[in-house]
Amino acid sequence: MENLYSVNGVELCAETYGDPLDPAVLLIHGATASMVWWDSRLCSELAGRGRFVIRYDQRDTGRSTSYPPGAPTYAMSDLAADAVDLLDALGIERAHVVAQSMSGGTALVLGVDHSARVASLTFVSTSTGDEGLPPPSADMTRLGTPDFNDPAAVEEYVVRSIEAEAAGHFDEATARALVQRDMARARDYEAALTNHYAMRFDGPRGGFGDLKMPVLVLHGDADPLLPLPHGEAIRDAVPGARLVVMRGMGHGLSEPYWESFVDELVKHTEER
Template identity: 35%
Template sequence: MSAEKIVSNNGIELWTESFGDPRDPAILLVMGSMSQGVVWPDGLVGRLAAAGRYVIRYDHRDTGRSTAVDFAANPYTWADLRDDIVRVMDAYGLASAHVVGHSAGGLIGQWLAVESPERVETLTVIGSSPLGGREGKVLMAALMGEEQPEGSLPPPTAAFVDFYRAAMAAGAPPATRRERVEAQVAEARLLHGPELPFDEEAERALQERILDRARDPDSVVNHRMAGMADLDFEPVGVLDRVKAPTLVVEGTREPVKPGHGAVIAEQIPGAQLLMVEGMGHTLPEEVHAELARAITAHTAGRM
């Protein structure tokens, strides 16, 4: 069973959904940039709730059923996306929670653990980059064919670069709903990686669901605008201030941020690194059991 709730703060509505018993330890799931909360797979969420966790997922502003912002009139920053995590906690009466973030959700989870350590009981980052690593600059350099600065993060795979260069060269974005869905399925196939089976029909159904529940499907680009407005938004050299026990998860076939997990684990004191065989940048059914076991153990202090 699940329960939905709208969290309102300063004119922003955030759609949230909870699973399990509110008396159990709370896990707050933070999805990546431009992604709805329902991208957290129901199967993984269900396993966590069945293991005795109160699980909450939510739509970032400008995704899904949350507020679609007029960015020109009301611009925001990545710090606002970080603080939305706290707004969700406050709405649920949580002084703190176990924060689990995927991709950019893991990055702002790190940021929250640095800035508001009392709100983060444990931290789990999946397929993420280290706070202060300037991942955006690394990606742009790779896509533009520029030399990576010395000491920068490992670049994305050649397959990732080729895919997005081709998309950039194509010019015009998808014009119809069908084209939009098929473009997202193609991107998901790339992010999924080549090793584990890719369920194309399940992905297509997810993309249809994402379109159906979006207030404005195009408003997700506001996340990119918030980031591009200041590529130096991240504080640098602060991960040694993270006090929360931290689990870092990376797939062995990660195409976007390969090797970034090890960098995070090196910079956060006591962090543990879990490499998941065959996983790319998505959360397929084949890895749900392993991820649920790891997160359950970590949030119980048993890792």
């Protein structure tokens, strides 16, 4: 069941799966994506493997606090502080943090500046952001911007974005149902699609090399948005990090890869 929590001066919507006595796994999806992009079946599967799973809407997504489109007043460090305060609200001392895409930056802040709260980190389809890494494919740059006064056009834009990222693992009906649910839940869907890119991108007090907890990197070798060298760069930057290449996977964690994802995550999050 979804619940609203007052944390760090904002309101966040979160949902949990499993036994609170099991090791906690905090799922943070990427830019613009609410918690429903972590499919409930995937969360249930992970909970069934002995993990207490938390998914939540970051600021400007889903039912959480929203800001005027193009005018967010927060920084990436605030998103990390939100995650820490959410753990406090749930009575969780330490969590295994899993971050998708741009939220890898939030996970880095958590791992460096709030290391006592992070049992392990998993970076999914994300990047160090270093110069010289390969750019997105041409298909990813052709999508343009939707007319936010036309809900049907916005829906179509996001569905086509999912298709472009999927590298062939695309189901039209599933994608459209996800987008429709996401739009229906959002306080302001234009803000959801724009504000994460407009926030202030401050960094932690260190970098990837300062991470001391176990780090897993999961990356598709068919990722058109952040090609595989982005994941390899994280592996190379973090002492002892382990890279698992998901063969044929695009940018999103599509359903054919859920079993491998859960297997790797369960192995990575065994209590140490």
